Amino acid sequence: MNRIDVELRSWLGLLVVLGPVLLVAMDGSVLFVAMPAITDALSPSADESLWILDSYGFAVGSLLIAFGAVCDRYGRRRLLIFGAAMFGLGSVGAAFATSPELLIAFRVLMGVAGATLLPSALAVLGTLFTDPRRRAQAIGVFAATFAAGFAIGPIVAGQLLSRLWWGSVLLINVPVVVAFLVLAPILLGEVRATGPGRIDVASVVTSATGLLTVMYSVKHAAAQGFSTSSMIVGLTGVALLGWFGRRQSRIDNPLIDFALFRNPVFAIAIVTGFLPLAAWSATAYLAATYLQSVLGTAIADAALLAVPGALVLTVVAVLTPAVVARIGRSAALITAHFTIAIGLSLLLATSTGGGVGWYIAATAVAGIGYGISFSVVADIAVAAVPAERAGSAAALAETGNELGNALGIALFGSLAAVVFRLDGPDLAPTLGETLHLPDLAAVIVDDARGAFVSGLHAVAATAAILHGVLGAVSLRVLGTAGGSESARRRPAAIRS
Incomplete structure (x- = not known):
């Protein structure tokens, strides 16, 4: 094939890979808006509700490192196809689950499948695009797709739930999986490590x-x-x-090359992969509840309110590689943390009487930082290692993302729950359960909603402070001059 044919095939291959990537990211957030409908249909306990939200991210996060090594040694396309098939089956099972236990079990299966897809998909880019400039562009598109998946999950769910039952938010995975299984064997070649050795x-x-x-x-x-x-x-x-x-x-043949963490840019970038996802997942879930249960916004309207932030996040993720080429990775990482901190701080202006404008502004400003962080972490993960170790490096970066997504709700969500118990009417552990109690006086409803908003503020403030601190540490350790130099000497700087 001539050069044009090879390049066209590479971009078509990227397009095929992006389907599963979008699904894996969306399914990390698609249930945020759907939880009230799931609660009405399946009546999960408070603990089961947390597991419905967390089990997917837990499964992905705990297995990414292992499957990153497997894809390097036994073939990335093979693992992609297997993982996509399992993801589709898990989606169908979860959509028609008749109990909380079944839904949790199928969400775990989807998480296991997702853990096979992410490192394999990102590692494939290194073989589809051998030119460093084209690879950086492809990784930017990959990062934008992954970021967009997290961002649009609640939007898509809100539109579907206004017309269909809750399982529809999971069935949308099936046609994408089928298309991938048909096209992947045609457009993606098999690649594995040249000297893989044994998996430990x-x-x-x-x-x-x-x-x-x-x-x-x-x-x-x-x-x-x-x-x-x-x-x-x-x-x-x-x-x-x-x-x-x-x-x-x-x-x-280690699963993780810890020597990579000797480079401060790489080390801080991996932390950047964790903290923004933790803050985003917690505030997205709490904000969805705030819009619906505090302000009384309809599901479809609440989903549309997330569109500006999702657009900002996606566009920034696409443009970040070009910006990094000018200002360097270090400056980009520092910018990401401070813009997220500012965006989260804007949530402090929300109240029980209103705050839609502040919510939109917060998601838009924080979306700048989220888009930068997703794109930079993915770029560093692949550029930092030889091609045969790309799967393991990608798995390490994505593990940070998925652990942040899973632990964000568990950690920050528990903070919000503590504030709600201390400030609220103490009739039930959550706002939703409190509002479902019969014969509530108006003053109790107002008290419960006010306590929930206080919990949202506590989470936003804590996450903003953490991002501000990490931004300050990044500024002190990395500076901006070193970041520009590292951008010019891409892989060499990371391996030093």
Whole structure:
């Protein structure tokens, strides 16, 4: 094939890969708006509701590292096709679940499948685009698609729920999966590491088990408070992860190359992959509840109010590679944290009497930082390593994203719940359950809504402070001059 044919095939291959990427990202947020409808249909307990929201992200986050190594050694296209098929089956099962337990089980299956898709999809870009400039453009489109998936999930869900039942938000995955399974064998070639060696089974098991048990312990403590059993489980997970980390420096084919973290740009970028997703997932979920349960906004209208922020986020993610080429990765990372902090601070102006304008402004300003963070983290992850290790590096970056998405609701959500219990009428653990109680006096309803807004403010303020602190640390450690130099010396700077 001539050069034009090869380039066209590469971009068509990217287009095919973006389908599963969009779905995996959307399914991390699509249930935020759907939870009231799911609650009415399946009547989950408060704990089951958290698991319905968290189980998908927990499964993805705990298995990304393991599947990143698998895709490097046994073939990325093979894992993509297998993962897409499982994702489709899990979506159908979840859409028709008749109990909270079944929905949680199928969401876990979708999470396992998603963990196979993300590292494989991002690693494929390194083989589709060998030219560094084209690869950076492709990664920017990939990052924009992933970011857009998180952002438009609630929007799509809101439009569907205004017309159809709650399972429709999951069935939209099926046609995209079918199209991918038809086109992927035609447009994507198989690639694996040239000298893969053996997969260290002990590392795979300990990384997945350690992450899962730590996340379970945090989630259990957030929902039910500290207990001896949850602390033992959490400490066991920490010990497993510690053993896993030490083992990676002693084996020939580690799942994670911890030497990458010696570079401050890479290290801060990985943290940047975690914190923005944690803040975004928590505030998106709480804001959806605020719009519907506090301000009384209809589902479809609440979804439309998220459009400006989603557009800003997506456009910024697309444009970030070009901006980074001028100002450098370091400056981009610093900008991301400060703009997110400013955007989150705007949520403090919301109240029980109104705040739609402040909500739109907050999502738009924070969307600038979110778009930058998604794009820069993905770029660094792939550029930092040789092609045969791209899957593992991509998995590390995406693990930060997914852990942020999962733990954001568990950690920040627990903060909001504590504030609600302290400031509210103390009749039920959540605003939704309180408002469903019979014969509530108007003063109690106002008290409950005010307590929820106080919880939203506490989360927004805490997340804004954390981003401000990380931005200040990034400014002190990285500076802007070093960032521009690292942008000019792309992979070499990261590997130093």
